[in-house]
Amino acid sequence: MPSRTVLPAGVSSTSFARALGELREVVGAAYVLADRDELAPYEKIMIPAAEDDYEPSGAILPASVEHVQGVLAVCSKYKVPLWPISTGRNFGYGSAAPATRGQLILDLKRMDRILEVDPVLCTALVEPGVTYQQLQDHLKEHNSALWLDFPGDGPLVGPVGNTLERGTGSTPYADHLAHACGMEVVLADGRVLRTGMGSLPGSASWQVFKYGYGPYLDGLFTQSNFGIVTKLGLWLMPAPAAYRTLLVRYWDDQGLAAAVETARPLRLSGTIPNPCRLSNATLMLTEVMRRAELFQGSGPVPNDAIFAAARQHGIAPWNLTFSLYGTLEQIGPSLDIVTRAFESSGGEIVSDYHDGSQSNELNLSSFGLLNWVGGGGLAWLAPVSPARGGDAIRQRDIARTVLAMHGMDYLAVPTVCGRDLHHLTALVFDYGDLQARQRAKDCLRDLAAAFTDNGYGLHRAGIGLMDQVARSYGAIRRDVNRALKRALDPNGILAPGKSGIHR
């Protein structure tokens, strides 16, 4: 073994070498990676943190459920913790890296079968390695009239990983967990659980009805470390006859409040069926220019400079987008309603806007912002509030204040999902600049604390922030998570530290 081996906590180098030997028997030597060079792709965390703290001990790539069971048996024997990843591209949250140093990455990318697409029932059943691009290609090959809903990092990631992280997209199917139906989960002891209708012999309903009988368990296996999901059912959206994407510009920074107040009732009445995304000026500027072209000083770019540059590109302080779907006849009256509502709220409407993520065009929409400062550092923060104008403004001000304290810009996409608003905020920085990385790390910690201290809890966290966020939800919640962990994974083999859940 190479000298710089990172060992799992409490596992001797002899034991670890034996474990690797046995694992090679299970999946084949080519699919057990323990050389530092081979592991490099798993260490590109992008987030502001010390890579050393998250170095894996190795990676193993099973090709089947039987492989996964074999791996679990070996890892249970040697107490080697396993960090399951689907495509390993949890960008802005730590990518493929484990929550604690020395875990063995269980890379499921070879399990990449599209097991079924039902064009009548509009469902699919996929393995963890399937990417959105792959599923999209499959649908196109079969001339399918089904749409995918995908997150901002689109083609590179996959529906299993994104759903388990409770990711969201941009169409009416944006809530990915709500549109998942039926899981196959390999438990720590190797038993294979099918949730919902999936464990009934001969059931044809696994992908059509999610609750099954008795407690509904799917939620348990999201943002957690209670099992390894090896199959996931998906609901796919029948392609609408037509759609129309609108942009509403608010030329006043306070327009954020009016936008939220106008969007919420239209979302709740169903007139707008997808999330209403409000991109701020800086975020949209990242698509057309770099920070250095605008500002060379220290601290964040002043608002005046941002707004002036933005105006030159037709970008307002706040830019709201959403879509209407249906036949042209169905879209017509809804278009009248939203036009009247947003115009009287002070918005300026551009009614033939294009945003592929709200239809069926895979794109990498969330990567443009990496160009702003360059250097590839990115962390996302997602505090939740009620979808009220006042809360959106308060979150904006918290974010600007804390970011400015650390000399960073405010790039945000507050999104009216429904009754809830997710103030999705990006920290971008030069990853290679260690000072910039440290500043971003401090900022991320302080920003998370500022949001939670004000009652705005985070609904997703990167590996560097998991314990802090889990603590914000209190001791009882953490104790319950731990009791469930012990019930389903008594040896604590699966992803220790995930979502702040330790053994």
Added chain:
Amino acid sequence: MPSRTVLPAGVSSTSFARALGELREVVGAAYVLADRDELAPYEKIMIPAAEDDYEPSGAILPASVEHVQGVLAVCSKYKVPLWPISTGRNFGYGSAAPATRGQLILDLKRMDRILEVDPVLCTALVEPGVTYQQLQDHLKEHNSALWLDFPGDGPLVGPVGNTLERGTGSTPYADHLAHACGMEVVLADGRVLRTGMGSLPGSASWQVFKYGYGPYLDGLFTQSNFGIVTKLGLWLMPAPAAYRTLLVRYWDDQGLAAAVETARPLRLSGTIPNPCRLSNATLMLTEVMRRAELFQGSGPVPNDAIFAAARQHGIAPWNLTFSLYGTLEQIGPSLDIVTRAFESSGGEIVSDYHDGSQSNELNLSSFGLLNWVGGGGLAWLAPVSPARGGDAIRQRDIARTVLAMHGMDYLAVPTVCGRDLHHLTALVFDYGDLQARQRAKDCLRDLAAAFTDNGYGLHRAGIGLMDQVARSYGAIRRDVNRALKRALDPNGILAPGKSGIHR
């Protein structure tokens, strides 16, 4: 104590007397019921089963979370099992009675506060004793523009019990768990867990965002015995500007298939936003006549007689209803689409039908069928299939065959919920006629078995059927339920046998 005391399994009469004494200290003597006469209201099971098998040992009525905690402490000490009920009107599934004899009913009806209704965010927070009638009255008093969605037994039952049983309604908010947001759960050891955003200090988002951080737990506390839900958040539907309920009659018994095939794509495109209910002729006849007026023979009423009588009342073999909601301008184009689709599928459309349950009118729609044979016996069975015409026909034929074997009529409301069809089937019988009750009991067992043997799993079961249905989902699923039970309720105090989950 009266002589006919029913003791919890394994608890001596001395211990039980001591437990009752301590429980009187907790909630007050008036709220501990142990006399058989006082317990009679809890024993009206309506379903085909022997009441003796489900007799409670007593009932206790706490008025607060602190009371519930006190009760749990006493019951843990004496190992007295507790069967929590909200309003105790789980009609057709066993009403208030426990799944096994001798449990102490924890009747939460005194905890009946409407803690909050937010007219802006369209949410509510209620206690278990709140009924739909009470919530409806509250909304009307406050001139609220919010709609409730309620099950067929409407005003008498409440949102907490119905949601925890995964009940459904008739509007776009029909999936009650999907429209619940945030729980307060008293665990067996007395700790109080708030799910979702509820455990974050100062959170204003408990009722607006359900997933929170880490595993999403709400599903765990439905159809289970893992905790006592003492508060539940609800999403309420903003009243639409208008609505239009349609009836589509299929004058051919095979029209069931066409109806399902036509409804499914319209549901999935969102053109029809609520479940499409298909009432069969017999079910609708119960509203206008009694069985004895039509048929005096033995065995089920022949189809010809049913269809002939139905036709006289304008009732078809299959009668599909659904609604369109929105402004009149929005409803117009959707009405054109559904009219074209159902007409070309062979349906006859009545476009100004009235069905209060699809709007905001509380009613007792599901009780009319009790008049069919009289005598108050009722059991519901709800097998799930994909929403395909062929499956609906197959389920119909299974139901008719098994029911006929036991001399019973086929009363059914196959419902296209979305991708799934729930073939909701009622067994009605004269509860006081012990022979009829036994026949219904055998029929219920055989019908459940026939559905599950054909791959159509049940998604809800009455107390007499819980073990059978749980078994149909296999050993691994049951073992996982049991592991979770032991993690959250190691003494097995809460509702042993619920959903087939024993300690």
